[in-house]
Amino acid sequence: MNTGKKKRIAILCSTALLAIAAAGCGNSGKNSGEGASQTAATESAATSGPPATLTVEVFDRGVQGQPDLNNNMWTKYVNEKFGKPNNAIVKYVSVPRSQEIDKLNVLMAAGEAPDISFTYDGTTVTRYAKSKGIYTLDELLEEHGQQLKSYLGEKVLSYGKYEGKQVSIPGKRTLLAWNGMFIRKDWLDKLGMPVPTNKDELYNTLVAFRDKNPGNVDHVIPWATAAAGMNYTFGNLIQSFWGPMTEEEFVTTTNWLKPGHKDAFKWLNKLYHEKLISPDFALDKTTKQADADVTNGKVGFYAANWDYPLSQKIREPLKQNVPEANYVPVDTFKNDEGKYLKEVYNENGIFSFIPKSSKNAELAIKYLNWMAEPEVMFFLQFGEEGVNHKLVDGIPHGIAQTGEKMQTSNLNMDYTPIVNGAELGDTEKNVRTYAAALASGDKSYEKLATDSYKINTTDGYSSFNYGVPNEANIKYGKTLGDMNKQMIDRLIVAKPAEFDALYDKLVKEYMDAGGQAVQDENVKNYRAAQAKNK
Structure with a gap:
């Protein structure tokens, strides 16, 4: 098997899709890219007149003792360093992590989703794009997101495209081991x-x-x-x-x-x-x-x-x-x-996007672009030295805090959607930082983490990026995912004499339930992608 020479390739994954009410996702009949640079975003980014209010999603993870998610050390920093220079107020809209897709669908359908919304479910973003419920971002990125583009790179950005257009901003995943x-x-x-x-x-x-x-x-x-x-x-x-x-x-x-x-x-x-x-x-x-x-x-x-x-x-x-x-x-x-x-994981993490109901698309891109500044990203991830972290051999070791200085997610990922994982510009440092954050600076665990990361990215492959959604997977994915789990458990405990017959029976049922349709569409999409790249 010559997989070592292959391009990055995929195991078929099943993802659950929750339907959205597409009719409420837009404020006009225009294509999702039309008029993006002509919206009221220009006014909201102006440096005079009343400040614009930029709304940004943040996950509520229900962490014990967490501060007000819209009023804490991190939100104050954002409003001081980004808000004031841009005559804007950045307001955070909390969404329960465990219900994020359901909540997002409701907000999108009502035209009330935050100016910067996000989700880990790329299929959901594709559905929003397909229903023309979100902006295409190519022009906005070109004009106001050069630093963001440089940080993420073309490979990461490619995961946020639909029909050749940039519809979301994927976070950069700095650690790929799974x-x-x-x-x-x-x-x-x-x-x-x-x-x-x-x-x-x-x-x-x-x-x-x-x-x-x-x-x-x-x-x-x-x-x-x-x-x-x-x-x-x-x-x-x-x-x-x-x-x-x-x-x-x-x-x-x-x-x-x-x-x-x-x-x-x-x-x-x-x-x-x-x-x-x-x-x-x-x-x-x-x-x-x-x-x-x-x-x-x-x-x-x-x-x-x-x-x-x-x-x-x-x-x-x-x-x-x-x-x-x-x-x-x-x-x-x-x-x-x-x-x-x-x-291993793909290079992308969470997907940020701008709903068509937003009147602050330009300001939203400016905000994400500002976040790509190294000193901004460092502060949002690690905070103030001596308060939120101490440096040990050049590696930030977190200092636990309560109240408004508390981070409610590892490395403050909910306030830094353009990056998933520690970002120190070096993979080994990122791994050591991640380990330090989890293990309170225990050196033995730092070694365990670096050894594990190295082992578990050796001979790694990630899922193939078709560039288009698999419609059959959207239709059958939830059913196939549930069947997949049941098949694994049943086959492992089956009587050995009955194993072969049971395997063949379950696989036939799986393929008949949508597996064949998903596979056929994968073949079609793969060949189309290969032809496009020739």
Whole structure:
């Protein structure tokens, strides 16, 4: 399989689409790009007369003790440094993080969405663009967003285009790692075993964990996992079984039909029946049980987000319960080509856009452009030295605050939509900063983070950017996503003698329920994109 030479390519992903009332999304019948530079934005950006009010979305994450999201240290800085020079007042409109799509749809339908709105759901933005409910931004960016364009770059900006037009401003994702795998090094040391580097070695290690129980715990769990779709994953196990494919096949074929995919699940089925993975994983739909097993020292190996061991819900209770536990990142699923193929994030993060109901489009772009200034971005992410952070070897280490100086999201991401992740201009520094923010400056966790990031971006690939929405996925995505989770759980626990028949039956049902339509449209869109690039 020659994936190492391929362009960035994709696993088909299913995303839920919530319908919007497109009729309320515009204030005229013009195309979304028409008149953008002729709106009242010119007046609102004027330096004389009454100040304009620029409304900006901010997520309300329900953090305990959080300050007023429209009146705190960060909003005051914005209004002082950007608002006053531009004769503007920046007002923040809070939207519950857990309900952001529902709330956004209502605001868009009513013509009341903030001048700068955002969402992580690119499909929703595409629907808004398709219904001509948002501005195209090419002219505005050219005139007022040169610094923003320079910071983001063409690759990141390309994820915010629809029919060749810029309809949103994607945030720049500074850290691309996604899943990771972690093993108890202290257990390996007790058994005199090396860190596994392939499937066979991992299998032997899991058997040793089961049979020799190096942690001397009740109900040892060699490999902890949870119900499909939760934080616990299978790492890059599935990809390691995939056989040779052309780039088109790799990009467009549903995973269930990729060569070797069935063998991967048959291997997981074998592990389950040999009591090498969590016995009741399919019932753990919140990861509460898997988290408890890890933090109580019962687990030898697990796969989850690349930074999961740094999370407070894992790090602190594990340290208290099992001080000697030492999880290290590991890369153990090598394919036939000797690659450790794994999916990573695309370069883009959250999508910011300007609704057609906005009268401040020009000012909105100026605001995002201002945010791209290095000193502005640094302050919004890290605050004031000695107050919000201290510098340790050039790396900002956060100082916890309460009240108006508190950050309600990691690195203040809800006030910095043009960037997802720490931005110090260097990937290693970004990783160390991110680790410091999560682990309160613990050097061992900084090393764990840098090692994990390096491992989990090696041989990485990200999803293929077709440049157009897959209409079949919009129609069937929610159904297919739900089916996908159920299929994974059922196949792993199936009786071995019934596995092959069940796999074929479930895959046929999946393809009949919309999988074939999604795959066919992927082929069409891929070929169109390739023809356009010739």
